Amino acid sequence: MNHDNTTLADKLHAMSELLNDVKRAVTLHAQETELHNDEQVITYSAQLGQKLNQRRKALDIDLATLELQTGVSVSTLKRLFKDPEMVKFGTVLRVAEALGVKLCADV
Structure with missing residues (x-):
């Protein structure tokens, strides 16, 4: 009977060690995600235009x-990439969607 208790x-x-490994992995992933999200924070409108333009170029479009x-003229796209405040927000959303960029707010 002692052998059964030792095995248990x-x-x-072993399960406790695995659980600790999972906890460390989750914590590390959360930290990496937070760092990645901090890199994506837009602090002024021109940054948004630059990010969208970088995405366009990365996609080779x-x-x-x-x-x-998108149905958005080249001249409007250029204005958007320079300063998104120069175009309607719906236009920004349409271009972001076409480029596969999600816009979200941290409130």
């Missing part, structure tokens, strides 16, 4: 193609 104690100890995808 060993199993409980030229302005004419983005115009066709």
Whole structure:
């Protein structure tokens, strides 16, 4: 009977160690996610335009193609990328959606 108790104690100890490993992994992931999210924080409107333009370039989408995808003229796209305050918010949303960018607010 003592052998069964030792086996059970060993199993409980192993499970406890696995649980601690999972806790450390979750904590590390949360910290990495927080750091990544901090890098994505926009503090002024021109940054949003720059981020959208960087995304467009990363996707290798030229302005004419983005115009066709969104119905937003090239001249408006250029204004948006320079300063989003120069265009309607709905336009910003349409372009962000076309580029696969989620806009969210931290309130």
